[in-house]
Amino acid sequence: MGAGDCGDRKGHRRHLAQEEGGSVEVGRGDFEAQTSPDVRSQASDRPFEARQAIDEISGMFWKISSAIEDLKGEPSQKSLGFEARERARADSEYAFLYRAIADISDWHLEVQRRRRTGKGVWYAVVDITMWDDDRVGRSVGRFHQECTGKQAAVAAARKLLAQHADQFAENITVEAEVITDIEWQERVKQFEAD
Numbered sequence: 688m689g690a691g692d693c694g695d696r697k698g699h700r701r702h703l704a705q706e707e708g709g710s711v712e713v714g715r716g717d718f719e720a721q722t723s724p725d726v727r728s729q730a731s732d733r734p735f736e737a738r739q740a741i742d743e744i745s746g747m748f749w750k751i752s753s754a755i756e757d758l759k760g761e762p763s764q765k766s767l768g769f770e771a772r773e774r775a776r777a778d779s780e781y782a783f784l785y786r787a788i789a790d791i792s793d794w795h796l797e798v799q800r801r802r803r804t805g806k807g808v809w810y811a812v813v814d815i816t817m818w819d820d821d822r823v824g825r826s827v828g829r830f831h832q833e834c835t836g837k838q839a840a841v842a843a844a845r846k847l848l849a850q851h852a853d854q855f856a857e858n859i860t861v862e863a864e865v866i867t868d869i870e871w872q873e874r875v876k877q878f879e880a881d
Contacts, residue, residue, distance in 0.1 A: 755791055764796035801867040805837035808868035811844035818858045840865040
């Protein structure tokens, strides 16, 4: 593919249904294989306590992500990554958490760089969402096209949007966006998890 070219002109369709009100079950299979019998029996006696703890911990994830995403500009992201690495060196007890924060900041920094330059691999994405009476949406179609460069992805998104505009209805939206390949990789992981 040359600069500004897009591959796979037809795009790929993926039907997704998002679960509402689902819960996550915590399995113990791997944990049991790595622990002594005494620890296994204690863990099996307290699954509610463990789930409650992980719910409390994961409830704070959005705050971390939001604080990192709210940083404006590449210098702020670079500074956050640097500070997190410095703290990882100074605080061995929480070093792994600081390294994780630095990794998240690095990811956001790379996305910011790609958005600024428009270079690299980009994806044109069109999502078709059906909304119920309670305004809860369920994805009923997703089309994408890989492109070289942001401008090529914008042009491809317009074409995909035009191709699927006839699916728009009172309760169905058709939305287009362009994202970098690293954002696309994360999105694909979410699709597979759903």
